[in-house]
Amino acid sequence: MNRTIYLVDNNALIALTRRRVKTEFFAEHCRITADVLHEASEHSERRRLAALAEATTSAILEQVRVVMADVAVGDTALVDLYANKGAADPGLVATVLVSAAAQEGYLFPDHWVIVTLDRAVQDAAKRHGVTTMLPSELADLIDAATTLDGKNTGLL
Template sequence: MSTVPARDKNLVDLYANHGAADPLVVACALDGRERDDLYLIAPEWVVVTGDKAVQSKAEQFGLTVLSNAEFAAVIDAAEGQT
């Protein structure tokens, strides 16, 4: 949250009931990536969201981001391979 300017209401605006969990999504992915960094072949942490502010914040930290449609396409492709 220290990277979010105080007046920026794109990621979190609790008065408008917007974004209460959004920072948590990014924080969990960052924590998971940090915990897994000790492994030679670490899993990739991906944030899936349609929220542009969350996408931007995740990309700022170097996380891979997929939109909802992109994620659905990955699922559909995987289902076609079974």
């Protein structure tokens, strides 16, 4: 396929604003995990987001184990369940790893990018060779590819 797919964290959804989430670009190029959908339960575009959610599979759960194995004992930067922080974060990296593995051997595989403001997610992604970007960078892409009515310009 050779597409770029942006896996968007909840903190990035907030930063992108409702206007950008409603665009054709977002619908065509962005995805979220089921855990992020849960975190975004109060988002005004929840129905639209639900259609973009990647299901949590057993393969993803196996990869969560791999991601968490790289976290030092006592390090709560990525996940702190007692503080109800970061429950979806390892799943972002795991989802990209599983999606990339599913296309291993393809001539033109999709390229997945995690969009987040969370430094711990960025660090975990880097340890596993996953590309990240800031919400402001995705916002620039969306704006460049979108007309005022939310339609694609065809420029990207």
